[in-house]
Amino acid sequence: MRQFLKVVAFMVVTVGLFAGYSNLGIPQIQPAPPPTEEKIDLSAMTMDQFVALGERLFSGKGTCTLCHNALGRAPELGEIAISSQARLDDPRYAGSASDIEGYIRESLVDPSAFVVVGFGKAGSNDTESPMPSVNSGSIGMSDPETAAVIAYLQDNGGLEITVEIPTDLGEAEDEGEATNSGEPREPITDIQELVDNHACEACHTITDAAGDIGPDLSKIGATQDRDYIRQALLDPNAVIAEGYEEGFMPDDLGQQMYATELEIMVDFLSNLK
Amino acid sequence: MKGTGSLRNVSNKLIYGLFITLVIGLVSVFGGADLFAAYAAGTEAAADAASTGGYGPAPVTTAADYPSYAGVNGRLAIWIFAQLHLWFAAFVLAVPIFVFIIEVIGMRTRDKRYDDMAYEFIKVSITAYSLTAILGGLLLFSLILFYPDLFSYLSVIFGESMFYYALLFFGESAVLYLYYYGWHWLQGGLKKWIHLTLGLTLNAVGTTLMLLANAWLTFMMSPAGVDPAGVFSGDTWAAIHNFLWNPINIHRFVANIAYGGSIVGAYAAFKFLTARNDQEKAHYDWMGYNANFIAICALLPLPFAGYYLAAEIYAYSQQMGITLMGGIFAWLFIIQAVLIGTLFLSANYYLWCGMGRSDGAKRYTKYIKYIAIVLVGAFLVWFTPHTLVLTNSELKSLGGPHHSILGPLGIMPAKNTAVNIMITFTFLSFLFYRRSNKVATVSWEKTGNIIQVALFSAGIVNILFLGIYHGYFTNTVYKVAASIPQVMTTFTVIVGSLILDSFIYRGAKDVGPLHWGRIPDRAQYALFLLAVAFTWLMGLMGYIRSGIRQHWHVVDIMRDNSPDAYTPTLGYAANVVSIATIMFLAMVIFVFWIAQVSTKKSLPAGYWKE
Amino acid sequence: MSLKNKLISFGIAFVVCGGGFLLLDVTLMNMQGLSLIFER
Structure with a gap:
């Protein structure tokens, strides 16, 4: 019985040490809550604000900067003015876009439509992109949000902004109240x-x-x-x-x-x- | 007890046996795949007939769709039941695998000790089967109660396979009871063959059960056979054979063996400590040694299976991969490093203590302190670079989990290097242990040793070169790519020196008889540590695997809208895992205890009329 | 065996093993479409 108690004590102490290390030796990060749809009040938005929204989405909710950054995990987006046209002209291009705006939208919504050489999933011979579609699943951007990102990308790449601020507010409609109510936002x-x-x-x-x-x-x-x-x-x-x-x-x-x-x-x- | 000379035989046969198991395992994975494919061909035809119109999209839930009962937190209940079920399932799947191997060894060598040991292993695990089923039932009930929409969605897709699962479970029990209760009846000649066939069937059914259950959980991580809205195509095989299915299958198969070995090792250790005479001590020392050996053999390839799984997660979804290695979960891998370090250190410590069984071990003891230093060093390297990136207070002020604060790939090379060095040196410990009772008689022994030293040195230099040069002076692509020659170097060193060693020690003399039982009590605590660390580690890694789904029931298809759809802090997760571990250990102690109650007899005088 | 002989045999064996490993590295890196030495 004494042996038994010794072994039990040893095991409990071991578990306690592991738990203690995880609680005290490791910083306790409170993870961010699940993402929610960004409230957009499109009716009162200027193009500059729309671009700024796109920029926020680009580095925030869109998580684009995880890969589209200087580390070279994904194609550089700063040269979009030259590269988009070049890709439309590429003999490998088999997507359905005919202009740059269409190409950008297609790349966002259906990333595998055209994969830049060297950036495909391993083993797919650049036919399949590792990027998730921005309007489905884990990123979950709405159509107006996607449009805002396109506006930002065009602006950022030195292109003329051809995308229009959507007038079909859809879900954004009832969300206008929150921003117009005049209450200060939470810090x-x-x-x-x-x-x-x-x-x-x-x-x-x-x-x-x-x-x-x-x-x-x-x-x-x-x-x-x-x-x-x-x-x-x-x-x-x-x-x-x-x-x-x-x-x-x-x-x-x-x-x-x-x-x-x-x-x-x-x-x-x-x-x- | 005829211990002499059996050491090497045991090792060689177990290595051979484990190899065969891996082959059988892989064959059953892919053979099973064929079966599934055949079955799926049938369902496909049915699906064509029914057309896919019969299936709806994945349900969209609100917080109100997650009932709560008696103030019980649904997530916590599911978490604990699933974890307990998994631990027991891993244990009861693994035990028949090596029981079968040990029984085969016994049959081949006609050494009854193996047969007895195999029987003892299956005996102590028998109650665990019903506990596995009970806990599985609890998991199922709590899933239906707390997450009804998720369960009904999954049962639309997997309903049929769930039915077959239940049928297979009956089959598993039937074969198990025949195998266990028929052990002494089915002995000798043809009967032994029948018994071994039962053992093989038991393993085949058990593995199939695991593959089915794996399909359900990998579907939740990497759904297939459904469209983006979650409408099922009717192709069950596609849903089963989803992207992460085989990576998880392989990882779990190998890990289960290591886990089962460590648990029965703890059993033997306890029996050793409470043994009443030297004969018992010798028996349980031998049993503990074998159990530990099984655990270590399966532990060595485990990091690579894990690496493969992680790589496949990246390949499936870069985003999920970054969540895994770059976000909040990155810190979990530091805890993991501590635990795996514990595993390696205690396994090595046990081997070193075990060298005391041989009178010839003195020749090697002087090297052990150097191995210990290297192991501890590699252990420290493993997790230091992470913590140097940011201090705790800095990270607290940083607050958010987004982005890869730790630059995961940037530090993977250091980690890989440390793991490879640890594995190489653990193998060296094992080599010393193997040699401890031998004296080589071949004329070129000295040259052979020099070649072996050169092989190790060149291997280590190569591992360091790949890790340091490619890890710190090249880009991400090279860092990842360099891990492959690194692993192959470790592998080459191990295989090369095993071959060389077997030639050097061909026809070698024994120093003297092995003294089974001549091992200090504290060595047994290394076995306990191994079992506890394994259990806890499995719980933690299970949490990560499940947690990287984040706020999704089925990734990108069905969102978790319950109030608990957030990732808890690591401390909270560690506490849940700790509590579950203690619950599990308590149940395991009960299982072991009940196994020996059946052998106890009380004869109260004058109770029965004469 | 004298120390000198030991060192010489070790040296030869080390070079052979090291060369073997280097060959392994080159092969495995080439199989992944990369060279052993990093090219920017």
């Missing part, structure tokens, strides 16, 4: 949500979604203090890092963010070392 406390909402990673490398339009911020805390970072957020053109151009960074973050959000951002950036 965001999640840094990733902040980063996504302001699409910082479209230009900056922060963790690993590498944008290179703006300076690399992944170690910014090692060289700059909090005041510098705060100023750079509020008045980005005050000091321009060498090799980068003035005027790219939005200078209205001070109007868009709550003070608490700004401080979360400053805290976060100053701790990146």
